[in-house]
Amino acid sequence: MTDLLPPDPSGLARAADLLRAGGLVAFPTETVYGLGGDARSDLAVAAIFAAKGRPRFNPLIVHVPDLASAEAFALFDDRARAVAAAFWPGPLTLVLPLREAGLSPLVTAGLATVAVRVPAHPVAQGLLRAFGGPLAAPSANPAGRVSPTRAAHVLAGLNGRIAAVLDGGPCAVGVESTILGLVGDPALLRPGGVPVEALEALLGVSPATGGDAERPSAPGQLASHYAPGAKVRLEVVTPAPGEVMVGFGAVQGVLSLSENGDLTEAAARLFHILRAADDLAGPGGQIGFAPVPEVGLGRAINDRLRRAAAPRPGT
Numbered sequence: 001m002t003d004l005l006p007p008d009p010s011g012l013a014r015a016a017d018l019l020r021a022g023g024l025v026a027f028p029t030e031t032v033y034g035l036g037g038d039a040r041s042d043l044a045v046a047a048i049f050a051a052k053g054r055p056r057f058n059p060l061i062v063h064v065p066d067l068a069s070a071e072a073f074a075l076f077d078d079r080a081r082a083v084a085a086a087f088w089p090g091p092l093t094l095v096l097p098l099r100e101a102g103l104s105p106l107v108t109a110g111l112a113t114v115a116v117r118v119p120a121h122p123v124a125q126g127l128l129r130a131f132g133g134p135l136a137a138p139s140a141n142p143a144g145r146v147s148p149t150r151a152a153h154v155l156a157g158l159n160g161r162i163a164a165v166l167d168g169g170p171c172a173v174g175v176e177s178t179i180l181g182l183v184g185d186p187a188l189l190r191p192g193g194v195p196v197e198a199l200e201a202l203l204g205v206s207p208a209t210g211g212d213a214e215r216p217s218a219p220g221q222l223a224s225h226y227a228p229g230a231k232v233r234l235e236v237v238t239p240a241p242g243e244v245m246v247g248f249g250a251v252q253g254v255l256s257l258s259e260n261g262d263l264t265e266a267a268a269r270l271f272h273i274l275r276a277a278d279d280l281a282g283p284g285g286q287i288g289f290a291p292v293p294e295v296g297l298g299r300a301i302n303d304r305l306r307r308a309a310a311p312r313p314g315t
């Protein structure tokens with residue numbers, strides 16, 4: 001059984017004890033719930049891959065409470081420090097050259113780079129400080145499925161496979177962190193909670209995009225991901241017979257990402273709505289999504305929807 005822990009000092013202390021014993025604890029961040037384990041422990045990191053059914057070649061993000069802690073594991077230059085100062089704590093992950101400092105090599109899947117992130121959520125911050133070390137944390141869902149934005153979503157996918165979940169309520173941002181590679185020229189490895197426009201403004205250049213789905217530069221960016229049970233159709237204005245329609249703005253449906261056409265609200269609700277629509281559609285059903293503009297958080301929303309709609313290997 002997986003324990004549901006309150007986000008108070010007693011819950012944080014219990015979670016930190018479980019982590020120190022090598023256990024796995026899911027915790028809220030401002031983006032999605034993460035599945036945390038001690039990033040220095042081969043056994044704990046191997047248990048993360050096993051609990052998710054995640055391929056070992058797909059590296060994990062190292063979560064730390066502040067920039068100073070991140071500098072222990074990654075090499076920062078002035079450019080990386082400026083980006084961190086502007087966006088941390090917050091929904092941005094930086095991929096930087098790895099500094100050998102005690103991380104399990106499983107975390108980075110043997111790469112010479114490491115992904116680091118300083119989450120803003122007070123429960124994530126409280127847990128990192130109570131634990132006192134780096135936490136490897138992928139999204140707390142079975143590999144390839146929809147990311148969790150509530151404690152109940154975590155339990156729906158991983159109950160009995162992990163020690164505990166800290167319940168911090170719904171996640172405010174709702175899509176995963178933006179991943180920015182700063183090993184050479186800036187590269188957008190995943191659109192996410194920090195709009196790319198904000199990164200462009202700070203860097204003075206637009207980060208390179210257009211990774212190849214067959215040879216992804218962020219190894220987790222495989223075409224099919226966030227897969228619900230139902231089939232997903234995009235850019236729908238008129239639903240097909242029997243299709244569960246998810247509206248946005250003026251395009252209406254039985255559900256809506258945001259009736260006001262607000263991208264922040266749409267991102268926050270995205271994964272919850274995807275699960276609710278999947279339940280309504282039932283086995284063999286179909287979900288239609290209204291068009292969402294390709295600006296700001298809309299880029300991250302459309303990226304996740306395209307992956308939810310992509311053909312699934314083996315199915």
Ligand code: TXA
Nearest residue numbers: 031034059060113114115138139176177218219220221
């Ligand atoms: O918002 C988030 O980032 C959430 C919360 C829990 O922090 N975490 C998350 O982790 O989305 P995950 O494992 O679902 O996605 C991490 C992505 C994967 O696509 C992985 O391939 C990429 O980060 N990644 C990790 N290390 C990398 C590296 N060294 N180089 C390139 N990509 C890397």
Ligand code: MG
Nearest residue numbers: 138139140147
């Ligand atoms: Mg994930």
